[in-house]
Amino acid sequence: MLGCLLVLGACGSEPEVGCTMIGTPVGIGLDVAMPEVRTATMQVCWDDKCVDPVVELHPSSSAGPQTCTGTAPTDSCGVSVVPTGGRNGFADVPDLPTAPVRVTLRLSDANGVVLVDEVLTATPKPAYPNGVECGGQGPQTGLVVSAAGVVTERT
Numbered sequence: 001m002l003g004c005l006l007v008l009g010a011c012g013s014e015p016e017v018g019c020t021m022i023g024t025p026v027g028i029g030l031d032v033a034m035p036e037v038r039t040a041t042m043q044v045c046w047d048d049k050c051v052d053p054v055v056e057l058h059p060s061s062s063a064g065p066q067t068c069t070g071t072a073p074t075d076s077c078g079v080s081v082v083p084t085g086g087r088n089g090f091a092d093v094p095d096l097p098t099a100p101v102r103v104t105l106r107l108s109d110a111n112g113v114v115l116v117d118e119v120l121t122a123t124p125k126p127a128y129p130n131g132v133e134c135g136g137q138g139p140q141t142g143l144v145v146s147a148a149g150v151v152t153e154r155t
Contacts, residue, residue, distance in 0.1 A: 019134035024127040026138030027093040028103065029154070030055060032145040034116075035085040036109045042091050043104040053091035060086040096124050098139045105143060105151060118151040 030040060040055040061081045068077040100123045107116040122143065126136025142154035 019130045022129045022137075024129050024137035024140065025090060025092060026096050027053065027140060028091045028096070028122070028124070029140065029142035030057075030087075030089045030091065030105075030145070031060065031142065031154070032057070032087045032107060033084075033147045034087075034107065034145060034149060037087055037107045037115060037145075038110045039108045039112075040087075040089060041106045044091070044093050044096070044101050045104075046097055046099060046101040049095070051093055051095075053093050055089045055091045057087040057089045060084045060088045096139050098124055098126060103143065105145075107145065107149075116145060116149045116151065120151055120153070122153045 028042065028044065030042075032040070037057065040057055041052070042055050043050055043052050045051075061083050064080045064082040066077055066079050069075045100121050102119065103122050104119045105116060106114055106118075108114050120143075122141045124139035124141040127138065127140045128134070128136055143151055144154050145151050
């Protein structure tokens, strides 16, 4: 009888989920499709608090065309990374809430000419680097700037 109960109990239990101790940066990502942009400044405000995080921009890249040596299981395929001409960065905002924030974004060219000066509302959400079953980590959001200079929140 006891053996049957143990077997039945094991059948009804959920498999264990392996959650790592991976961390998640808290802040706002930035993807800019304007090749002429060289610098970014950002101010993030909520409640009665404003912060001016540092935003370093880096060249963006994406996967290029896939090439394969054949179609046999022992053949190989490869993809090279190609520059997109855009820029990307991340603004660390340690106390970022999971509530709407006001973001002022300014993008400038190499001569310091302001190309984008936009104020918008964004809503950070918890990140789930291990999946929702492991719980959320610090909030994040992202801003996307089109080649025409239109700023939207990444969804």
